[in-house]
Amino acid sequence: MHVCAVANQKGGVGKTTTVHNLGMALSRQMKTLLVDLDAQGNLTDACGLASTDVQASSYEVMAGDRAVPEAVFPLSNTLHLLPASRDLAVAELAFATRMGRENLLKKALLDLDYDYILLDCPPSLGLLTVNALTAAHSLLIPVQAEYYALAGLELIQQTMQSVREALNPSLSLLGVLLTFYDKRKSLNRDVAEGLRESLGDMLFSTCIRDNVALAEAPSNGKSIFEYRAKSFGAQDYGALANEFLARTRKI
Numbered sequence: 001m002h003v004c005a006v007a008n009q010k011g012g013v014g015k016t017t018t019v020h021n022l023g024m025a026l027s028r029q030m031k032t033l034l035v036d037l038d039a040q041g042n043l044t045d046a047c048g049l050a051s052t053d054v055q056a057s058s059y060e061v062m063a064g065d066r067a068v069p070e071a072v073f074p075l076s077n078t079l080h081l082l083p084a085s086r087d088l089a090v091a092e093l094a095f096a097t098r099m100g101r102e103n104l105l106k107k108a109l110l111d112l113d114y115d116y117i118l119l120d121c122p123p124s125l126g127l128l129t130v131n132a133l134t135a136a137h138s139l140l141i142p143v144q145a146e147y148y149a150l151a152g153l154e155l156i157q158q159t160m161q162s163v164r165e166a167l168n169p170s171l172s173l174l175g176v177l178l179t180f181y182d183k184r185k186s187l188n189r190d191v192a193e194g195l196r197e198s199l200g201d202m203l204f205s206t207c208i209r210d211n212v213a214l215a216e217a218p219s220n221g222k223s224i225f226e227y228r229a230k231s232f233g234a235q236d237y238g239a240l241a242n243e244f245l246a247r248t249r250k251i
Contacts, residue, residue, distance in 0.1 A: 002248050003109060003117045004174060005136040009159075010152045011123035014142045014179035016042045017214055018240075019120040021233070024223040025241035027079035030115035033072065036084035037105075037132055038122040039091075044083040047075055048221025057085035062095070062104040062131065068112055080114075092127050101127065102167050106135035116248075125159045133163040138174035138251060140244075142208075143195070145181045145188040150198060173202060174247055177240065181207040206240040208233070 006019050020043055023034045036043040037058055044054065056071035061082065072080040087094075095101045109117060119132040133139060139160055143149040153176065164171050176199055182188050195203050208214075209232045217227035224233040 001112065001114055001117065002138070002251070003119065003136045004138045004140055004244075004248070005119040005121055005129075005132040006140045006142065007119075007121035007129055007132060008141050008143065008152065008156055009123060009125045009129075010144075010148075013144045014177075014208060015123070016046060016120050017218070018140070018142050018177065018179070018208070018237075019043055019118045020046050020218070021214075021224050021237040022241055022244060023079060023116075023118050024225050025237050026116050026118075026244070027076060028241075029245075031078045031113065033068075033080045033082060033112065033114045033117045034075075035082045035105075035117060035119045037088065037120055037128045038084055039086055039088035040122075041084040041086070042218070043120045044081065046218035046221065046223075047073075047081050047083075049073060049081070049083055051085070054083045054085055057087065058082050058105075059085055059087035059091060061108045062091070064104075064108075068108055088122075088128065095127060102130050102134050105131040109135055125155065129159070130163060130167070133160060133171060134167045136168070136171060138172050138248065140174045140177060142177045142179045144179050145185075145191045145207075147187065147191070149191050150194060172251055174244070174251075175202050175204045177204045177206070177208065179208040180210045182210045204240065204243055206236060206243050208236045208240070211236075 006015050023032050026032045056066045060066040121129045121132045211233040213228040213231040214233035217224050
């Protein structure tokens with residue numbers, strides 16, 4: 001079982017889109033679990049679940065009130081979702097006095113029957129993201145092709161290093177994924193070149209191109225493969241899944 005956290009403290013960089021569509025692509029070959037750790041519940045919505053459908057969430061699992069198998073929602077035979085609820089908004093306060101509060105998610109995910117678990121982190125570097133990094137074998141960082149991409153990377157990498165030193169020495173950086181890429185824009189090309197110079201092989205070869213269908217799919221409760229299978233978005237996330245599998249098998 002490989003656990004991958006998808007995180008960036010900056011919002012709007014494609015974390016949820018990546019977890020949803022990468023998870024769907026992986027589930028064609030592997031049994032996969034998606035975990036929504038964001039109180040906004042965007043991943044839960046994108047998977048077609050209404051808040052009234054959520055009987056138990058990642059909050060109850062981290063609190064120890066439910067086991068993961070009791071809380072997951074099957075999206076298919078090989079793809080399951082551990083949904084979010086608004087209770088996650090108070091997780092920082094609720095878990096603040098818990099012994100081992102950084103390890104709550106790691107304990108909950110032990111001995112599960114999945115090949116891959118993808119963790120959709122909130123857009124912050126608080127306790128929920130630290131729990132995800134403590135539970136994970138690897139970290140995937142989506143970054144938007146914009147001017148501040150490199151600056152934002154430094155902060156998440158510093159957090160990763162802190163987690164490595166104090167909580168999870170085996171955590172590795174799987175790679176940085178460039179999202180919302182449009183090769184027609186000189187700024188996007190410049191950002192991509194800067195990231196390649198700075199990161200080398202740590203930058204995924206696959207870029208997620210800016211694609212209207214990717215923005216439309218979640219409002220229909222569908223992945224890009226279900227919504228528009230021949231779109232650039234479907235092509236890109238299919239390619240990312242292959243690269244993701246190759247990288248995780250080396251860890």
